[in-house]
Amino acid sequence: xxxxxxxxxxSGRAGDLLMVTAREIASLLGVESCESSAEVSRxxxxxxxxxxxxxxxxxxxxxxxxxxxxxxxxxxPLNAAADSRVVRxxxxxxAFARVYAKWFDERGGRGVHxxxxxxxxxxxxxxxEIGAGSYIAAGAKLGADCVVGxxxxxxxxxxxxxxxxxQAGAVLGSDGFGYARxxxxxxxxxxxxxxxxGDDVEIGAGTTIDRGALGETRVGRGTKIDNLCxxxxxxxxxxxxxxxxxVGMAGSCVIxxxxxxxxxxxxxxxxxxxxxxxxxxxxxxxxGKKIEGEGVVYWGxxxxxxxxxxxxxxRMRKA
Amino acid sequence: xxxxxxxxxxSGRAGDLLMVTAREIASLLGVESCESSAEVSRxxxxxxxxxxxxxxxxxxxxxxxxxxxxxxxxxxPLNAAADSRVVRxxxxxxAFARVYAKWFDERGGRGVHxxxxxxxxxxxxxxxEIGAGSYIAAGAKLGADCVVGxxxxxxxxxxxxxxxxxQAGAVLGSDGFGYARxxxxxxxxxxxxxxxxGDDVEIGAGTTIDRGALGETRVGRGTKIDNLCxxxxxxxxxxxxxxxxxVGMAGSCVIxxxxxxxxxxxxxxxxxxxxxxxxxxxxxxxxGKKIEGEGVVYWGxxxxxxxxxxxxxxRMRKA
Amino acid sequence: xxxxxxxxxxSGRAGDLLMVTAREIASLLGVESCESSAEVSRxxxxxxxxxxxxxxxxxxxxxxxxxxxxxxxxxxPLNAAADSRVVRxxxxxxAFARVYAKWFDERGGRGVHxxxxxxxxxxxxxxxEIGAGSYIAAGAKLGADCVVGxxxxxxxxxxxxxxxxxQAGAVLGSDGFGYARxxxxxxxxxxxxxxxxGDDVEIGAGTTIDRGALGETRVGRGTKIDNLCxxxxxxxxxxxxxxxxxVGMAGSCVIxxxxxxxxxxxxxxxxxxxxxxxxxxxxxxxxGKKIEGEGVVYWGxxxxxxxxxxxxxxRMRKA
Numbered sequence: 001x002x003x004x005x006x007x008x009x010x011s012g013r014a015g016d017l018l019m020v021t022a023r024e025i026a027s028l029l030g031v032e033s034c035e036s037s038a039e040v041s042r043x044x045x046x047x048x049x050x051x052x053x054x055x056x057x058x059x060x061x062x063x064x065x066x067x068x069x070x071x072x073x074x075x076x077p078l079n080a081a082a083d084s085r086v087v088r089x090x091x092x093x094x095a096f097a098r099v100y101a102k103w104f105d106e107r108g109g110r111g112v113h114x115x116x117x118x119x120x121x122x123x124x125x126x127x128x129e130i131g132a133g134s135y136i137a138a139g140a141k142l143g144a145d146c147v148v149g150x151x152x153x154x155x156x157x158x159x160x161x162x163x164x165x166x167q168a169g170a171v172l173g174s175d176g177f178g179y180a181r182x183x184x185x186x187x188x189x190x191x192x193x194x195x196x197x198g199d200d201v202e203i204g205a206g207t208t209i210d211r212g213a214l215g216e217t218r219v220g221r222g223t224k225i226d227n228l229c230x231x232x233x234x235x236x237x238x239x240x241x242x243x244x245x246x247v248g249m250a251g252s253c254v255i256x257x258x259x260x261x262x263x264x265x266x267x268x269x270x271x272x273x274x275x276x277x278x279x280x281x282x283x284x285x286x287x288g289k290k291i292e293g294e295g296v297v298y299w300g301x302x303x304x305x306x307x308x309x310x311x312x313x314x315r316m317r318k319a
Numbered sequence: 320x321x322x323x324x325x326x327x328x329x330s331g332r333a334g335d336l337l338m339v340t341a342r343e344i345a346s347l348l349g350v351e352s353c354e355s356s357a358e359v360s361r362x363x364x365x366x367x368x369x370x371x372x373x374x375x376x377x378x379x380x381x382x383x384x385x386x387x388x389x390x391x392x393x394x395x396p397l398n399a400a401a402d403s404r405v406v407r408x409x410x411x412x413x414a415f416a417r418v419y420a421k422w423f424d425e426r427g428g429r430g431v432h433x434x435x436x437x438x439x440x441x442x443x444x445x446x447x448e449i450g451a452g453s454y455i456a457a458g459a460k461l462g463a464d465c466v467v468g469x470x471x472x473x474x475x476x477x478x479x480x481x482x483x484x485x486q487a488g489a490v491l492g493s494d495g496f497g498y499a500r501x502x503x504x505x506x507x508x509x510x511x512x513x514x515x516x517g518d519d520v521e522i523g524a525g526t527t528i529d530r531g532a533l534g535e536t537r538v539g540r541g542t543k544i545d546n547l548c549x550x551x552x553x554x555x556x557x558x559x560x561x562x563x564x565x566v567g568m569a570g571s572c573v574i575x576x577x578x579x580x581x582x583x584x585x586x587x588x589x590x591x592x593x594x595x596x597x598x599x600x601x602x603x604x605x606x607g608k609k610i611e612g613e614g615v616v617y618w619g620x621x622x623x624x625x626x627x628x629x630x631x632x633x634r635m636r637k638a
Numbered sequence: 639x640x641x642x643x644x645x646x647x648x649s650g651r652a653g654d655l656l657m658v659t660a661r662e663i664a665s666l667l668g669v670e671s672c673e674s675s676a677e678v679s680r681x682x683x684x685x686x687x688x689x690x691x692x693x694x695x696x697x698x699x700x701x702x703x704x705x706x707x708x709x710x711x712x713x714x715p716l717n718a719a720a721d722s723r724v725v726r727x728x729x730x731x732x733a734f735a736r737v738y739a740k741w742f743d744e745r746g747g748r749g750v751h752x753x754x755x756x757x758x759x760x761x762x763x764x765x766x767e768i769g770a771g772s773y774i775a776a777g778a779k780l781g782a783d784c785v786v787g788x789x790x791x792x793x794x795x796x797x798x799x800x801x802x803x804x805q806a807g808a809v810l811g812s813d814g815f816g817y818a819r820x821x822x823x824x825x826x827x828x829x830x831x832x833x834x835x836g837d838d839v840e841i842g843a844g845t846t847i848d849r850g851a852l853g854e855t856r857v858g859r860g861t862k863i864d865n866l867c868x869x870x871x872x873x874x875x876x877x878x879x880x881x882x883x884x885v886g887m888a889g890s891c892v893i894x895x896x897x898x899x900x901x902x903x904x905x906x907x908x909x910x911x912x913x914x915x916x917x918x919x920x921x922x923x924x925x926g927k928k929i930e931g932e933g934v935v936y937w938g939x940x941x942x943x944x945x946x947x948x949x950x951x952x953r954m955r956k957a
Contacts, residue, residue: 043828045852093827094818100828107813115755115773117434117451132755132773133789135434135451135469135487149812150773150791151452153469153487153524168773168791168809169846171487174468174524175426177545177563180413185519185541185559189412190362190419200823205791205812205846206866208488208524208546214364222823226815227846227868228525228886230546230564230582240823244815245868246886246904248547248565248582250600263868263886264904264922266565266583266601281888282904282922282939284583284601301601304636312635316950317942436753436770454753454770454788470771472788472806472843490806493787493843494745496864496882499732504838504860504878508731509681509738527807527843527865533683547844549865549883549901567866567884567901569919585884585902585920603902603920620920623955631954 017041020103022073025054026087028102029095036084038072043100046071056096075099107165108147122154125162140173143199157192157211161199161221169206172197176210176233176251189213191233198222204229204245213251220257244281258294266301279303336360339422341392344373345406347421348414355403357391362419365390375415394418426484427466441473444481459492462518476511476530480518480540488525491516495529495552495570508532510552517541523548523564532570539576563600577613585620598622655679658741660711663692664725666740667733674722676710681738684709694734713737745803746785760792763800778811781837795830795849799837799859807844810835814848814871814889827851829871836860842867842883851889858895882919896932904939917941 019039026033044053046062049071056075057066066074067083074085075092089095108129112118116130121138124130128142131150136142139156146164148154154166155173166172178189193212198221203209207225210233211217217231220239230248231237238257249255249267259273262281267273271285274292284301285291291298299309338358345352363372365381368390375394376385385393386402393404394411408414427448431437435449440457443449447461450469455461458475465483467473473485474492485491497508512531517540522528526544529552530536536550539558549567550556557576568574568586578592581600586592590604593611603620604610610617618628657677664671682691684700687709694713695704704712705721712723713730727733746767750756754768759776762768766780769788774780777794784802786792792804793811804810816827831850836859841847847869849855855869858877868886869875876895887893887905897911900919905911909923912930922939923929929936937947 043830043852045831048852091818094820094825097818097825097827098820101825104828105826132775133452133470133771137451137469150775151470151771151789151809155487167812168793169488169525169807169844171470171524171546174486174546177523177543179543179561180410180416182413182417186543186561187413187416187420188424188521189416190423192362193364202826204815205809205848206488206525206547206807206844210524210546214362214367224815224817224824227809227812227848228547228844228866232564242817242824244888245870246565246884250563250582263888263906264583264902268582268600281906282601282920302632308636313940315637316635316954317946452771452789456770456788470789474806488807488844490789490843490865493805493865496842496862498862498880499729499735501732501736505862505880506732506735506739507743507840508735509742511681512683525807525844525866529843529865533681533686547866551883565884569882569901583902587901587919601920621951627955634956635954 018103020054020099022085022087025073025075025099028098029087029089031087031089034073034082034084034087036073038085040072041104043096043104044071054096054099056092058092108145113150119156122156131168137173149205155195155211158195158197160197161201163200164197165202167203167205167207167227170203171208172203173211174208176213178213178233178251193217193233195219198239201225207231226263238275250287280306337422339373339418341404341406344392344394344418347417348406348408350406350408353392353401353403353406355392357404359391360423362415362423363390373415373418375411377411427464432469438475441475450487456492468524474514474530477514477516479516480520482519483516484521486522486524486526486546489522490527491522492530493527495532497532497552497570512536512552514538517558520544526550545582557594569606599625656741658692658737660725663711663713663737666736667725667727669725669727672711672720672722672725674711676723678710679742681734681742682709692734692737694730696730746783751788757794760794769806775811787843793833793849796833796835798835799839801838802835803840805841805843805845805865808841809846810841811849812846814851816851816871816889831855831871833857836877839863845869864901876913888925918944 022036023033040054041052046055049055051072054073055071057063076086110129112130113132115132116134118136119138122136123141125144127145130148134152136154137156140154141159143162148166149168153171158173173195175191179186195211195217197219200222202224204227207229209231213233219237223241225243226245232251234252237255242260244263246264250269252270254272256275258276260278264282266284268287272290276294278297280299283303297306299306341355342352359373360371368374370391373392374390376382395405429448431449432451434451435453437455438457441455442460444463446464448466453471455473456475459473460478462481467485468487472490477492492514494510498505514530514536516538519541521543523546526548528550532552538556542560544562545564551570553571556574561579563582565583569588571589573591575594577595579597583601585603587606591609595613597616599618602622616625618625660674661671678692679690687693689710692711693709695701714724748767750768751770753770754772756774757776760774761779763782765783768786772790774792775794778792779797781800786804787806791809796811811833813829817824833849833855835857838860840862842865845867848871851871857875861879863881864883870889872890875893880898882901884902888907890908892910894913896914898916902920904922906925910928914932916935918937921941935944937944
């Protein structure tokens with residue numbers, strides 16, 4: 001250990017800490033730099049910020065708090081007063097996320113944990129991290145740079161793109177729920193299809209996604225799925241869809257690009273959610289129905305455009 | 320490796336592939352055979368069918384698609400035109416499931432995965448498959464031919480019948496949620512009962528079933544439970560019940576034989592769902608209530624027969 | 639093995655069985671003892687009780703059943719008739735739970751299961767039990783006497799107090815669900831905060847609790863959380879809160895002390911549930927809203943005080 005490393009260790013600072021200057025940050029964000037010569041090595045909430053931290057502030061109150069803090073560099077709104085620590089940007093929250101993604105996101109890249117169980121016939125792309133106790137079955141294929149948390153199950157029917165993130169306890173490629181009623185009780189319909197997950201999809205803890213019955217279940221590029229959601233067999237989820245926690249959908253639903261489903265939304269079989277539709281939390285859509293309209297907000301069960309929903313609610317509640 | 324096996328390997332075909340004739344299929348289904356001499360070795364969706372595949376078609380459109388495909392044998396409806404590849408049956412979907420179950424269902428029978436943790440005092444019936452990373456605690460008893468997926472937990476209080484299927488991540492026999500309020504906060508009520516699961520029950524990924532508090536939690540023969548459901552302590556589930564994903568029920572509910580619960584249904588404590596009742600998705604029943612009527616469809620919270628529910632909805636939504 | 643142990647083994651009784659007298663029980667509960675010289679070694683439901691068992695009875699019917707049983711000691715209500723086996727108390731159910739907690743609760747204390755994966759840099763307090771296949775990441779801290787079930791994941795951002803119980807399959811400290819929309823799709827907002835869980839908290843099977851985004855997620859002392867709940871980043875849960883199964887809440891909610899949330903309750907972002915509020919099953923609160931009133935019962939979505947809710951329901955359903 002050399003002198004610098006000893007000093008770093010004494011100060012509790014890693015020797016290889018990445019330092020980023022205000023000028024580098026401004027350059028990434030395509031804005032004019034502030035005059036600051038500050039360097040930061042992490043992002044932080046304002047109360048926990050030191051001179052080594054980047055923070056962001058959305059409005060005047062937050063700006064005042066940030067300026068009163070010890071933060072090294074502050075991402076503030078365009079109308080913020082000039083200050084040697086402030087880099088002014090159009091959208092400070094997004095800018096903060098961009099800086100984090102560029103320099104400070106340390107998730108991933110740790111390889112396969114020694115307790116993960118990866119069957120011989122699974123294909124794991126370069127740069128993947130597989131967490132402790134996870135199980136990757138024979139036949140599964142993961143693209144490059146995926147991050148699979150601990151205790152995940154990926155069945156052999158699943159193909160994942162690159163940079164897919166799967167959190168702890170999720171199950172990808174479980175058998176769907178399909179039966180034929182006979183005089184001897186229920187008989188399982190074959191659940192032998194596949195599951196395809198595009199690049200940059202993120203899947204929350206405890207979420208379950210079933211394989212297709214005969215065909216395919218699909219989750220499109222860039223879609224983000226929160227914890228404890230359930231996606232049934234043969235659902236086709238588009239790109240850049242947002243699905244909050246505990247959403248559930250029955251078989252063969254279609255969720256078009258850019259749709260947003262609030263928490264605990266429930267969809268019957270063969271429902272279609274049109275491109276860019278926003279369906280509020282706990283909303284429900286009956287089997288076979290379609291709701292549509294880019295940016296239109298729906299609410300309730302059966303889901304209605306929010307204005308009609310509120311009118312009905314007022315009628316129900318009037319004296 | 321003999322010459323035949325080498326040839327099979329070269330063609331990507333397993334040497335011991337099971338070939339089933341149209342005559343054998345007709346015989347299983349109790350119908351007249353077609354004249355076909357075709358043999359199939361798998362079931363398939365129509366678009367992915369080759370000469371080695373059995374498909375089914377429910378109506379004229381699907382029949383046209385099937386006849387235009389390369390499928391070796393087609394299960395069609397009774398009114399389908401005679402064709403050398405078509406076996407005509409009353410219910411092609413169920414027939415398809417029966418053929419699959421008889422000859423092509425390859426799930427199960429793989430024994431205990433080397434990474435599964437089976438405590439010494441657990442009893443595992445003949446022919447069981449226990450998946451990677453699953454934990455079977457001391458005291459648990461599994462009947463014959465159960466298929467337990469990866470990362471399942473079966474606590475010691477649980478007794479399973481034969482041919483029970485449990486998917487990845489499910490938890491059987493967790494402690495129930497029961498407390499007594501005291502001046503020092505909540506005190507746990509004993510959760511020391513048992514869990515009994517009948518033959519041919521299927522349990523979805525991530526589902527949790529609590530043991531009885533003092534007595535028993537029961538799931539009757541043939542009942543099918545989808546992903547992420549929650550069954551609380553002392554619930555008594557009958558036979559051939561269908562429970563879609565994310566259903567939740569509080570303690571001491573009774574679900575009688577043949578009832579069907581849609582996705583995200585929620586039941587309060589001590590609710591009774593009568594024999595053969597159908598409760599639509601997101602429906603709710605208040606604590607202590609009973610709904611009944613074989614084949615009667617209920618909807619909403621508090622659940623009402625569907626006709627009354629729709630009338631109320633129309634009233635709420637009228638101009 | 640000595641003679642007594644042999645005899646015990648032959649009778650199926652452990653040599654070190656704890657025997658508790660009626661006098662000891664009465665003393666714990668602060669009531670007059672009955673005259674019984676009975677000793678019990680377990681708690682039981684009435685139908686399964688033998689002379690070695692303590693049971694409880696809340697009303698006349700249960701008392702009659704208990705007196706007709708072989709139970710050794712009966713906890714009955716204050717107005718129960720005097721009987722040599724009956725200890726009369728104000729609240730027999732709570733008294734039963736207190737006796738169980740004092741002498742018969744055998745959960746916990748089994749140490750770390752050999753298949754649990756505890757990273758070097760995790761801190762495990764004295765007396766903790768860690769179940770089979772669980773994963774405790776580097777950085778996690780557990781206080782004394784925690785009981786962690788099988789297949790649990792505790793991420794490195796989590797700090798648990800003492801006597802915390804976590805059931806099978808739960809995930810503590812998963813990344814929250816936060817994104818910034820950009821022209822290139824969604825960009826992850828940093829999820830680098832912490833999770834703090836107080837003493838005596840209990841967490842059900844399959845429940846997921848996210849770490850703070852930049853700050854902290856908190857669960858206060860004594861709070862009890864049922865199975866398959868979802869608690870998002872930066873939620874602040876007070877003390878002695880009760881949360882039934884499948885409750886879900888979006889980010890930055892505040893649940894004040896003593897609140898009770900029924901099963902499948904759903905809360906939008908930044909919702910506040912006031913001290914001691916009771917929100918019935920499937921109820922929902924819209925983003926940013928607050929409901930309050932100690933002991934006030936709310937119902938429905940958007941949640942209303944129960945009287946108003948019922949009035950609206952009656953109006954909707956009238957002829």
